Amino acid sequence: QVQLVESGGGLAQPGDSLKLSCAASGIIFSIYSMEWHRQGPGKQRELVASITGGSRTNYADPVKGRFTISRDNAKNTVYLQMNSLKPEDTAVYYCHADPGPAGAYYSGAYYYTDYWGQGTQVTVSS
Numbered sequence: 001q002v003q004l005v006e007s008g009g010g011l012a013q014p015g016d017s018l019k020l021s022c023a024a025s026g027i028i029f030s031i032y033s034m035e036w037h038r039q040g041p042g043k044q045r046e047l048v049a050s051i052t053g054g055s056r057t058n059y060a061d062p063v064k065g066r067f068t069i070s071r072d073n074a075k076n077t078v079y080l081q082m083n084s085l086k087p088e089d090t091a092v093y094y095c096h097a098d099p100g101p102a103g104a105y106y107s108g109a110y111y112y113t114d115y116w117g118q119g120t121q122v123t124v125s126s
Contacts, residue, residue, distance in 0.1 A: 002026035002115050004095045009120030012085050016124070020080040022095030022117055027076075029097075031104040031111065034071055034078040038091035038122075045094070049080060053104075062088070085124045092119040 008020040020036065033052045039045040049069035050058045057069050068081040078095060095117035103110035 002097075004097060004115055004117035006093065006095050006117045006120040009093060009122045011123045011125065013126050014086055014124060016085050017081070017083045018085065018122060020082065020093055020095075020120060020122075022078045022080075024076045024078075024095075024097060024115075027097055027115065028104070028106050028111070029076040030073040031106045032097040032099055034069075035096040035098055036069060036078075036080045037094045037096055038089075039094070039119075040088070040091040043091070048093070050098070051078065082122070085122075087124050087126075090122060090124050092121050094119045 003025045004022055006020060006022045008018060012018050030053050033050055035050040036048045037045050038048050048060050048063055049067055051069045051071050055071065059067060066084045071078045097115040099111050099114060103112045
């Protein structure tokens with residue numbers, strides 16, 4: 001059974017920092033690109049940051065220079081360090097395991113299914 005479990009959300013003031021974690025189980029974690037998405041009130045879900053199995057990272061423009069995505073393959077965990085938080089960062093943050101359009105390859109097999117966590121609420125307010 002695949003599980004992605006996010007943690008670390010909560011209430012923060014503008015300028016504060018939070019660190020989100022997403023612990024994965026039931027997948028070969030190292031072969032997946034891992035992503036953080038968010039969905040703010042009344043908004044569509046958007047990609048915030050991504051990290052490949054080889055730790056190449058990419059960020060959405062609104063969070064560049066403030067957020068850092070990282071992964072620990074030994075712990076099957078991806079992180080999102082969020083600094084200088086703004087009220088517009090308020091959203092439910094979701095972890096996503098993405099095999100990519102060509103699938104994720106491991107030991108003679110390709111894996112094509114993606115997985116989502118249940119989300120963790122981040123609220124930034126004074």
